[in-house]
Amino acid sequence: MVSSQLPGFKKTGSCKPIQGQLLIPLTVPEAVDTDQLELDFSDVFGPLPVQATTEATELAYDDPIVVHSRSHSLVGPSSFVSHSLKLSKLTLHETEDSLELLECIAGETNEEVEEDSNEEPLKDVNVNAMHVNSIGIEDFEVLKVVGQGAFGRVYQVRKKGTSEIYAMKVMRKDKIVEKNHAEYMKAERDILTKIDHPFIVQLKYSFQTKYRLYLVLDFINGGHLFFQLYHHGLFREDLARIYAAEIVSAVSHLHTNGIMHRDLKPENILLDADGHVMLTDFGLAKQFEENTRSNSMCGTVEYMAPEIILGKGYDKAADWWSVGILLYEMLTGKPPFIGGNRDKIQQKVVKDKIKLPAFLSSEAHSLLKGLLQKEASKRLGSGPAGIDEIKRHKWFKPINWKKLEAREIQPSFRPEVEGVHCIANFEKRWTDMPLSESPASSPKTITNPFTNFTYIRPAASFLQKSSPLV
Numbered sequence: 001m002v003s004s005q006l007p008g009f010k011k012t013g014s015c016k017p018i019q020g021q022l023l024i025p026l027t028v029p030e031a032v033d034t035d036q037l038e039l040d041f042s043d044v045f046g047p048l049p050v051q052a053t054t055e056a057t058e059l060a061y062d063d064p065i066v067v068h069s070r071s072h073s074l075v076g077p078s079s080f081v082s083h084s085l086k087l088s089k090l091t092l093h094e095t096e097d098s099l100e101l102l103e104c105i106a107g108e109t110n111e112e113v114e115e116d117s118n119e120e121p122l123k124d125v126n127v128n129a130m131h132v133n134s135i136g137i138e139d140f141e142v143l144k145v146v147g148q149g150a151f152g153r154v155y156q157v158r159k160k161g162t163s164e165i166y167a168m169k170v171m172r173k174d175k176i177v178e179k180n181h182a183e184y185m186k187a188e189r190d191i192l193t194k195i196d197h198p199f200i201v202q203l204k205y206s207f208q209t210k211y212r213l214y215l216v217l218d219f220i221n222g223g224h225l226f227f228q229l230y231h232h233g234l235f236r237e238d239l240a241r242i243y244a245a246e247i248v249s250a251v252s253h254l255h256t257n258g259i260m261h262r263d264l265k266p267e268n269i270l271l272d273a274d275g276h277v278m279l280t281d282f283g284l285a286k287q288f289e290e291n292t293r294s295n296s297m298c299g300t301v302e303y304m305a306p307e308i309i310l311g312k313g314y315d316k317a318a319d320w321w322s323v324g325i326l327l328y329e330m331l332t333g334k335p336p337f338i339g340g341n342r343d344k345i346q347q348k349v350v351k352d353k354i355k356l357p358a359f360l361s362s363e364a365h366s367l368l369k370g371l372l373q374k375e376a377s378k379r380l381g382s383g384p385a386g387i388d389e390i391k392r393h394k395w396f397k398p399i400n401w402k403k404l405e406a407r408e409i410q411p412s413f414r415p416e417v418e419g420v421h422c423i424a425n426f427e428k429r430w431t432d433m434p435l436s437e438s439p440a441s442s443p444k445t446i447t448n449p450f451t452n453f454t455y456i457r458p459a460a461s462f463l464q465k466s467s468p469l470v
Contacts, residue, residue: 135454140159142168165421201218201280221426222273225270235330237395247277248390259286260286261285262284263300264323271415274410294315304346317381320380336352366394
């Protein structure tokens with residue numbers, strides 16, 4: 001497990017001024033030994049590799065045990081240069097042995113991909129005023145690899161015949177079935193079809209072939225929010241307030257729609273080109289009903305609520321604990337419970353008191369104490385007023401929530417992004433990878449566990465507004 005305290009960091013007396021000095025200089029990475037870091041890129045739009053590190057009987061949980069090791073993935077982006085690409089005519093082509101990239105010749109079409117016979121036929125959906133009957137890998141041109149996760153890769157792609165750039169998450173069915181994660185993958189797809197929020201990555205299309213699942217999502221290329229934290233220093237309260245408010249708004253939207261995220265952590269928060277927070281990765285999300293509790297132990301230890309660790313059962317209040325940990329890290333530079341092995345961190349989460357730095361405002365102290373209340377029923381956001389307990393807190397007094405959710409409040413920091421094709425904020429170890437996939441075998445199941453997987457988002461939404469970067 002990788003500690004959130006990074007090697008190769010040292011104290012420094014200065015940092016580059018960032019728009020009004022809203023960033024406090026803390027530490028600056030020099031050379032980080034990538035061989036010692038768990039750099040899976042945190043799978044930009046999907047779950048981290050599963051590393052079950054505890055033994056437990058399945059009777060204790062209602063889902064497979066999923067415990068994610070901590071990984072900040074903080075070998076940063078390449079030096080900023082234009083990585084805008086000439087749009088190559090490459091398209092994915094799947095065979096029984098591999099997933100290949102083929103160069104398209106004008107006038108030619110790709111071989112029809114045979115979908116599973118029990119996939120429900122897709123009804124006509126109006127997209128860009130055109131009626132389409134199906135969607136598949138032949139509809140996309142592949143530009144770059146931008147991430148890799150437990151079950152496959154994430155590609156930067158362009159939809160043929162358009163200028164639309166997306167992230168395509170490609171997952172191998174055999175690996176998913178082998179890890180007993182079919183239900184998680186189906187839940188991720190189902191949940192993403194229900195979400196429409198300005199600070200949550202949208203699913204645009206989903207489909208499947210015999211060997212793989214495909215999720216096509218918004219392409220968010222401003223980098224991880226917390227890479228900016230560690231690169232420039234901890235955030236001053238004015239900037240952290242906007243980020244925290246956007247995260248609160250996104251999590252509230254999930255809860256209103258009966259969804260727990262269950263894996264809120266720095267790696268799952270990206271910045272878009274305008275500097276707004278975008279919540280990603282719904283691989284561990286779960287739909288719930290009011291007054292019901294979950295018992296599955298999942299998430300990342302440093303962000304896991306005490307009630308999850310204790311196995312008492314938990315509800316959406318566990319997400320608010322994770323939001324509290326994220327805010328603490330934004331304001332102080334590190335999570336409150338770190339150091340030692342996973343068991344020691346769990347003990348700290350359950351038993352240790354929160355230590356609040358004196359340099360934080362009394363309002364910030366109050367909010368952190370409310371969110372990091374160990375007893376879930378007393379945690380801020382769990383009372384009769386629900387989310388309003390958080391939104392009305394005095395630390396958020398400067399926030400106009402209607403303007404915030406209309407994306408009318410602009411964060412003072414904006415990442416360096418040179419257009420919609422820019423990949424400068426992605427790690428070069430991924431963008432330099434060849435555009436090919438390893439062989440995939442058929443999943444060892446009698447029936448297809450991924451029926452009714454195809455989806456096309458029917459209407460334009462927040463991120464399809466015009467942007468000066470387009």
